[in-house]
Amino acid sequence: MKTRLLTFINMLRDAGLLVTVAEALDAVHAVRIVGVERSALQDGLAATLLKDEADRLVFDATFERCFPLLGRHRGKGQRPEPSGDESSSGAGRSGAQVRSARPQERPDLPASDKPSSLRERGPRIHRTQSSRSRLLIGRRRLQAIPFAEMSPQDIEGCDALIAELAQRFRAHLRRRLRHARRGRLDIRRTIRWSISKGGVPIQTAFRGRRPSTPDLVALCDCSHSVATASRFLIGLLHPAHEFFRHVHLFAFVDEPIEISIEGGALAPHERLDLYARSDFGRVLVRFLERHESLLSRNTILLILGDARNNRRPPRADVLTRLGNATRRLVWLNPEPTERWNTGDSVMNTYERACDELLAASTIQELHAALRRSLCPG
Amino acid sequence: MNRTPDITPELVRSGLQKAFYLTTPRVETVLYLALALEKPLLIEGPAGAGKTEIGKVLACTLQTELVRLQCYEGLDEARALYEWNYQKQLLRIQADRAGDLEWSEVTQHIFSREYLLERPLLHAITAPHKVVLLIDEVDKADEEFEAFLLEVLSDFQVSIPELGTVTARHRPVVVLTSNRTRELSEALKRRCLYLYLDFPGVEIEREIIRLKVPDLDAALREQVARFVHGLRKLELRKVPSIAEALDWARALRTLHIRELDAPAIRQTLNLLLKHEDDLRRADGKIGSLLATAARRAV
Numbered sequence: 001m002k003t004r005l006l007t008f009i010n011m012l013r014d015a016g017l018l019v020t021v022a023e024a025l026d027a028v029h030a031v032r033i034v035g036v037e038r039s040a041l042q043d044g045l046a047a048t049l050l051k052d053e054a055d056r057l058v059f060d061a062t063f064e065r066c067f068p069l070l071g072r073h074r075g076k077g078q079r080p081e082p083s084g085d086e087s088s089s090g091a092g093r094s095g096a097q098v099r100s101a102r103p104q105e106r107p108d109l110p111a112s113d114k115p116s117s118l119r120e121r122g123p124r125i126h127r128t129q130s131s132r133s134r135l136l137i138g139r140r141r142l143q144a145i146p147f148a149e150m151s152p153q154d155i156e157g158c159d160a161l162i163a164e165l166a167q168r169f170r171a172h173l174r175r176r177l178r179h180a181r182r183g184r185l186d187i188r189r190t191i192r193w194s195i196s197k198g199g200v201p202i203q204t205a206f207r208g209r210r211p212s213t214p215d216l217v218a219l220c221d222c223s224h225s226v227a228t229a230s231r232f233l234i235g236l237l238h239p240a241h242e243f244f245r246h247v248h249l250f251a252f253v254d255e256p257i258e259i260s261i262e263g264g265a266l267a268p269h270e271r272l273d274l275y276a277r278s279d280f281g282r283v284l285v286r287f288l289e290r291h292e293s294l295l296s297r298n299t300i301l302l303i304l305g306d307a308r309n310n311r312r313p314p315r316a317d318v319l320t321r322l323g324n325a326t327r328r329l330v331w332l333n334p335e336p337t338e339r340w341n342t343g344d345s346v347m348n349t350y351e352r353a354c355d356e357l358l359a360a361s362t363i364q365e366l367h368a369a370l371r372r373s374l375c376p377g
Numbered sequence: 378m379n380r381t382p383d384i385t386p387e388l389v390r391s392g393l394q395k396a397f398y399l400t401t402p403r404v405e406t407v408l409y410l411a412l413a414l415e416k417p418l419l420i421e422g423p424a425g426a427g428k429t430e431i432g433k434v435l436a437c438t439l440q441t442e443l444v445r446l447q448c449y450e451g452l453d454e455a456r457a458l459y460e461w462n463y464q465k466q467l468l469r470i471q472a473d474r475a476g477d478l479e480w481s482e483v484t485q486h487i488f489s490r491e492y493l494l495e496r497p498l499l500h501a502i503t504a505p506h507k508v509v510l511l512i513d514e515v516d517k518a519d520e521e522f523e524a525f526l527l528e529v530l531s532d533f534q535v536s537i538p539e540l541g542t543v544t545a546r547h548r549p550v551v552v553l554t555s556n557r558t559r560e561l562s563e564a565l566k567r568r569c570l571y572l573y574l575d576f577p578g579v580e581i582e583r584e585i586i587r588l589k590v591p592d593l594d595a596a597l598r599e600q601v602a603r604f605v606h607g608l609r610k611l612e613l614r615k616v617p618s619i620a621e622a623l624d625w626a627r628a629l630r631t632l633h634i635r636e637l638d639a640p641a642i643r644q645t646l647n648l649l650l651k652h653e654d655d656l657r658r659a660d661g662k663i664g665s666l667l668a669t670a671a672r673r674a675v
Contacts, residue, residue, distance in 0.1 A: 020567055026414065033413045034406060043406040051566040053421065053573040160612060171558060175450070175519070198467045 005031060008066040012049060015058045019049055038067065054136040139164075143364040147228045147334050155228060158363065162235040165367050169236055172375055173243040183207040214300045214327060216244040216374075219287065221305035222251045223278045229334035232363060233304050234259075234266065236370060248294055254279040256287045278308055280346070281315035288318055292325070299326045300374065304360070306335045307347040314346040319353040329353065330373040332360040381439055381507045381547075384412045392438025397588045398430060399581050407572045408435065417530055417551035419561070419569035425618020426574050428554040432511030435550060442508045444549070446497040448518035454525055458535060460494045488539035499543070502533055507547040515565075516555040523562050530568060576619070579606045585619065590626040600637045601626050603670035608649065611662060617649040624648050637670065639663050 009024050026048040034044040042063055050059045139161045142154060150158075189205035197203070218237060220230035234249060238261050241247040250256045251268060254276040258269045295301065301322060323329035331354045333340060333347065340347040351357050358369035382388055389409045393400065408431070411418040420428045436443035446457060466487040473483055495503070501510040512526070529535070533545035553569060555561060577585065583602040586593065593601075605622045617625075625648045634641045642663050650656050659666075 018563075023567060026416065026570070029414055030410050033410060039402065040406050043403045044410055046403075047407040047410050047570040047572060051419075051571045056573075168559060197463055198471065200467065202463055 001031065001036065002028065004066065008045070008062065009049065011062050011066060012059065015062055017049070017055055017058060023048055023051075038069070041067065054140040057137045144362050146336060146361045147232075148225065148361075150228060155231075158232065159235070161363065162232055163239075165363070166236050166239040169367065169370060170240050170243070172371055173240055212298065213243065213245045214298050215246040215248075215294070215296065216241075216300050216302065217248045217250070217291075217294055217326075218302040219250045219252055219256060219283070219304070221253070221278065221303075222272065222274060223253045223276075223306075224274070225308075226304070226306050226334050227274075229332075229360065229366065230304055232366060233302075233332070233360075233370075234261070236367065245298070246294075248291075250287070250291075252283045252287075253277075254282055256283050256291070258291075277310045278305075279312045280305060280307065280309050280350075281313045281318070284315050284318040284322065288322060295322065295325045297327055300328045300330065301326045302330050302332065302373070304332045304334065306333060307331075307340070307345045307350055309344055309346050311344050314349050316346075316349045316353050319350055323353050323355060328355045328373070330356045330358065330369075332358050332366070332369055332373075334360050334366075336361045381441065384409070388438060393434060396434040396437050397585075398427070398434045399585050399588070400427075400577070401581070404431075404572065404574065407570060411552075411570050412439075412550060414570070415548055415550075417553060417569040418572060419553045419555065419566060420572045420574050421555045421557055422574035423576065423616060424556050425616070425620060426576050427619055428574050429511065429513055431574070432509055432513075432552045432554075435552065436509040439507065439509065439550065441506060442504065443511060444497050444501045444504070444508050445511045445513060447513045448515050448522070450517055450519060452518045452522050455496075457496050457498050457522070457525075458529070459496055459499045459537065461488075462492045462494050466492050484539070490540070493537070493540070498529055499535060501549040502529075502535060502545040503543060504545075504547065504549065508549045510549040510551045512551065512553045514556060515553045516558050516561060520562060523565050527562075527564055527568065576609055576616070579603055582606065582619070582622065586623065586626050589623050590630060593626055593630050594635065597629065597634075597636065598626070600670045601629065604637060604642075604666055605649065607666040607669055608659060611659060613650065613655045613658065614652045615650070615655060621649050621651075637667060639667060642667070 005028060006024075009019050009027065012019050027045055030044040030048045031041065034040045042060075045063070046056075046059060050056065138157065142158055142161055145154060184207050186205040186207040190201050190203070193203045193205060194201040216237070218233065220226075220233055222230050230251065237247070237249070249259050249261075251259050251266075251272055253272065253274060255272070257272045259266050260269070261267070319329070331350060335345075337359050339345070347357075356373055358365075358373065360366040360369045386405070386409050389405055389412065393405065393408075407418065410416075412435075420431060422428055432445070433443055469487050469492070470483065473486070493499075497510070501508050515523070515526070518526075530551060533548050535543045537543060551569075553565075576582075579602050582605065583598055586598050586602060590598075601622070605617055605625070609616045625645060628645050628648050629637075629641070632641075632645070634645075643660070646656060646659060646663075650659055
């Protein structure tokens with residue numbers, strides 16, 4: 001049994017799960033306590049080795065391979081197959097996981113040394129996956145797909161994921177605002193607090209310096225290859241708008257058009273021709289002409305684009321001017337880093353003018369890039 | 378003080394039954410493991426699925442006290458572990474001033490247990506018998522607190538400078554819950570056993586309703602369980618919890634509603650959904666959800 005267990009743990013590590021030595025020891029102790037009855041064994045090993053529900057699929061598959069269900073050991077007193085209802089519901093839990101909840105009829109929890117018969121519990125894989133669990137596994141996969149390889153179904157599925165990430169982003173921003181750097185000693189408050197302590201200043205008050213709320217201006221490239229990334233970026237930025245003083249969102253292909261969010265849909269203020277060919281230089285010039293008033297020392301300017309300029313003039317001088325006029329200029333590039341500066345991409349020309357250039361080719365990277373550029377700011 | 382009963386699977390099962398906490402065998406196994414291995418248990422899952430309840434059930438099962446530490450942003454050692462009662466100490470010093478005492482005598486008085494404000498963690502460590510320590514919503518606290526918690530959980534030992542080191546005579550049973558609003562640190566996760574507690578399936582929810590709202594009609598109960606189950610699959614800001622489902626069942630009973638139909642649902646939907654957007658989104662789906670619920674309630 002011990003060797004089998006060690007094999008199992010090594011298989012988990014090969015599959016990408018991180019299992020520490022301490023957890024392996026716990027697993028051995030757990031097996032000793034719950035016994036080798038299959039379902040209890042799986043639950044016991046999961047409790048000690050599986051620390052994130054998103055890894056459930058991998059864990060179950062590895063368990064299947066390592067401890068296969070032997071046909072002839074079907075147990076007695078098995079529960080009948082779940083009725084058609086549960087399995088046809090698809091996303092719902094398999095009925096096999098649901099016990100008959102009348103308390104007296106609970107099956108025995110095997111913990112003694114006698115190996116009890118294996119309980120037949122229906123299809124093993126479905127048993128352990130609830131709909132939410134599967135959702136988490138799916139989300140992890142979605143987070144790591146590069147934008148260029150996403151299918152339309154993936155894009156649909158991402159909306160919920162984006163909503164959740166937006167909430168996490170907001171929580172992060174809120175925390176940043178709270179942790180104000182400690183300022184100078186606030187004499188008045190210290191004395192006031194010392195009154196209740198009989199005149200002894202036990203508690204000292206400091207005039208916390210709150211980081212000022214910046215403005216945010218985001219320019220999103222909406223040309224065909226990058227449109228998905230822009231959509232997700234707006235999905236992440238929009239719920240966080242209360243943490244910035246002013247938020248302005250622009251979409252562009254060859255012309256910057258301001259957009260606003262109304263009732264969950266994007267509403268461009270003017271007509272945006274999505275089939276034009278990208279012209280970053282022109283966009284920057286027009287933006288500077290028309291919207292220079294939006295930029296100030298307090299503004300963070302985000303540009304999401306692949307810097308593929310169709311061999312038109314890049315106008316990096318305008319970008320430098322924009323960078324000088326704002327607090328920070330951050331460029332997010334949704335292409336994988338290998339593809340930068342290939343073909344008609346002028347990334348290195350623009351790079352010199354930016355304060356920060358970040359890769360954002362998957363949702364995970366996009367989220368991390370936003371946190372990095374907007375949070376300490 | 379009660380002697381803690383022996384840890385057996387039967388104890389766990391009967392404890393869950395007595396508390397009317399209906400759940401799957403996996404949860405029973407993991408609870409039993411946590412008690413037998415004496416390791417902390419980390420329970421993650423959506424809000425309202427019954428994570429906090431497990432702490433209370435464990436306390437009842439072991440016939441012991443539940444010490445609860447509710448975490449929030451900015452929770453620090455002073456509010457979680459201990460704090461000196463400054464005001465009382467100052468008053469004592471003022472009172473002693475007349476007596477003209479030596480400093481050593483004064484310290485003897487004011488740095489005693491009497492002047493120590495015991496917060497939940499210290500209370501759990503110094504308890505004369507084994508207690509259940511429930512650290513609720515640990516994902517709301519920040520990373521510094523997690524690091525501090527890790528230290529406490531590994532040794533169950535606290536050094537109070539003036540009083541010395543306090544070691545726990547009986548290691549408490551530790552249950553941590555998290556709503557997954559942020560990723561917990563690896564170190565904390567590695568130290569704990571893990572349980573993902575999701576909302577129950579239709580059958581279990583039906584039985585929960587039967588236990589907690591006994592005089593509800595059986596067919597209606599089935600419809601309620603299926604309706605709530607379907608509602609949870611929608612994209613909502615806040616999915617209805619088990620407690621809210623029970624409230625709804627009680628409301629239907631109080632209003633003497635015999636059967637679920639669209640007007641009855643519309644009238645009482647705000648017991649299940651607490652956000653305006655969710656109410657609007659569900660409003661359109663009531664018809665289809667009802668159809669599914671009715672079709673399967675044979």
